Amino acid sequence: MVMITYIEPNGSEQQIDVPEGWSLMQAALSNGVEGIEGECGGSCACATCHCYVDDTWAERLPAAADNELEMLDNVAAERRPTSRLSCQIKASADLAGMVVRLPDVQS
């Protein structure tokens, strides 16, 4: 299990033990995180699982692939340098303690 902290737009925090290999989007949906929609189910096709990865973690993640970068053009909230799609981030031991903030809107 990998502990990830999700911070909702209203500031409330939820710490979730995410099974290794699960996407952060899937873990959020399965644990009732409100600020993630994940309409497409995790196939990188809808841009409704947008999150901001805290600076210290953003540079430690594998770089976004081309399809994620293209889909990030479609996010509803402000796109920032730390914007990622949570369906494309897989939980692994080296991400333990990571913090992701969720945008005001997803669609």
Next chain:
Amino acid sequence: MFSFDPYAPAVDADPFPFYKTLRDEHPCFWSKEANMWVLSRYADIVTALNDWQTFSSAKGNLMTELPNRAGATLGTTDPPRHDRLRGLVQHAFMRRNLMNLVEPIKQIARDTAAPLADLQQFDFIEDFSSKFTVRVLFAALGLPLGDETQVRDKAVLMVQSDPRTRAKGPEHIAAYNWMQEYASGVIAERRAHPKDDLISHFSQAEIDGDRLDEREVLLTTTTLIMAGIESLGGFMAMFALNMADYADARRQCVANPALLEDAVEESLRFNTSAQRFRRCLTRDHTLHGQTMREGDFVCLAYGSGNRDERQFPNPDVYDITRKPKGHLGFGGSVHACLGTTIARISVKAAMEAFHEVVPDYRRVQEQLPWMPSSTFRSPLRLELARV
């Protein structure tokens, strides 16, 4: 001695007691009848969906696969080939690119529902949902009108399997071959006279300068037609069944059609038509004390994961206020259904129009004739009567 035979008519009729035994007592079960492992718990299915490197789709994803199809469609390829193939088609299925279909879909729904005004009793599938789904698909893909009934009948037949031989029968293969011929004709027509539509783009597409091979173009188009008609139609029948059986939920949806969105999500969880898909192991994998071997097939029983009390409290209760995020009604991860958005738009539009004409109804048949299919679950007829 417990057994689980996804070809058995008893499983078609009511798989849920079998699923509960699987989850509680045999969470990694070898089904000798299906010749594959069965994963039934929500968490195990999600883990498998996320681990496509181990749980490969390249040997086919239907429980009973169609010949020569694996490796040439979205559902039967792994990344990176899958991602590039998907990149060619998925923009057409994104919400913002579907918005111009919303009004035409609503109009199709109203037109299809109108003749029901004169009927006291009818078959929801023959008289409404099959007409609606085929017209929506033809509109979405820009297919030429004229063959709708035959296309629909073949799409429904090709996903079935023979419960006795546990294989595709000659009639199913014939339907599949017919659909390939039909798709081939459409592709040839679009290449000769390209339009600004999905099949025109797809049939001329290249991936990284590498043109798609004919089998990929043909079988992906065939699969899109099959899924658009059969999967959408199957789910609509299940949704109407729930609305008939759960009168309180129906009355709430009729009074406030905005609630249909929540009811659709709960139906996708509760008894979605896409019950089981399969994967093939690329390496040995041990789970719950069982070692599955490289090359073994594994059934991911979405319909069971959606009833897993470890994930969904009171899972056997149909509750349209549940908002079951993360359900497996569309699968998940890289192979999540391409049609999630158009399916949601279509079912809501269809049922809203249907409820305007038929607001109060009940199911007529006590026992439903279930489609023989190891992958999908929906009735062949669903007779409804006004109350």
